[in-house]
Amino acid sequence: MIDLIGYIFIGIGITFDFIGCLGLVRLPDLYNRLHASIKCVTFGTCGIMLGVFVIHGFTDVGIKAIFCALFLLLTAPVSAHAISRAAHLSGVKPWEKSVCDHYEKDK
Amino acid sequence: MKSRALSFLLAFVFWVALTWSLDWQYLLTGVIISLFIAWAVGDILTRNPWKFKQHARYIWAVYYIWVFIWEMVKGNIDGAYRILHPGLPIKPGIVKVKTNLRSDSALTYLANTITLTPGTFTVDVDSENGYLYVHWMNVETEDIDKATEIIIGKYEKILGKIFE
Known part of the structure; x- marks a missing residue:
């Protein structure tokens, strides 16, 4: 029973990882692609880690999985800021159908 | 020490x-x-x-974790919907958001929360004047005050109680 719940979590995680990769192909520009790669892939990988924790419980494997998810949650957004800011400073233009760009205005 | x-x-x-x-x-x-x-x-x-000795901060932190997980799940379902929809219903743009938080750790966690919740991520922080530049996948308003209310209204108060 516990194995089944763990596999369900892992399945959800893999689905979101797949959707994130799909978004990387489908969305129009760098900033929108970052949305897909940061949110969906972080959530998906955390789901997989949670599934591993549910299956293995409080053993060395399970605890390591939980800490991996925690570190991923702390570091993935930071890499998103770094990539998007660097891209904007070096002149990557947003998609031409973008509504507004207040960052460009204030620079 | x-x-x-x-x-x-x-x-x-x-x-x-x-x-x-x-x-x-x-x-x-x-x-x-x-x-x-x-x-x-x-x-x-x-x-x-x-600050580590004030117990109320830990209670607010536990509450914040639940709010954050719920928003993250909602954000991912929203993002997945926008990616899988054949018409690609997005309206991207970078908006400006005003914040009252000043301490470094509070601003860091606010920026990280914005990044992991529905349709938004932080591009840059102007910590002197208290502005965040946020890329929004589906811009509802360009007005600073309204965007502040929609994007960070829920988290700002809680984070202020934890870190300030």
């Missing part, structure tokens, strides 16, 4: 949890590495160690 002691404790707890063994060789290695970490970067962990 208190900051160094706290970072030693934190590093050691992480080490014990990661190795998950009480063998004396692991513990000795952990003590040595934690001491090195405390010596090298311990003084930047916190400037006001007395």
Whole structure:
């Protein structure tokens, strides 16, 4: 029973990882692609880690999985800021159908 | 000094949890590495160690974690919907958001929360004037006050109670 719940979590995680990769192909520009790669892939990988924790419980494997998810949650957004800011400073233009760009205005 | 002691404790707890063994060789290695970490970067962990003694902050932190997980799930379902929809219903743009938070850790967590919740991520922080530049996948309003209410209205108060 516990194995089944763990596999369900892992399945959800893999689905979101797949959707994130799909978004990387489908969305129009760098900033929108970052949305897909940061949110969906972080959530998906955390789901997989949670599934591993549910299956293995409080053993060395399970605890390591939980800490991996925690570190991923702390570091993935930071890499998103770094990539998007660097891209904007070096002149990557947003998609031409973008509504507004207040960052460009204030620079 | 208190900051160094706290970072030693934190590093050691992480080490014990990661190795998950009480063998004396692991513990000795952990003590040595934690001491090195405390010596090298311990003084930047916190400037006001007395904040760790106020219990109300921990209660707000637990509440914040639940709010954050719920928003993250909602954000991912929203993002997945926009990616899978054949018409690609997006209206992207970078908007400006005003915040009253001033301390570094509060701003860091606010930026991270914005990044992991529905349709938004932080591009840059102007900590002197208290502005965040947020890329929004589906811009509902360009007005600073309204965008502030929609994007960070829920988290700002809680984070202020935890970190300020």
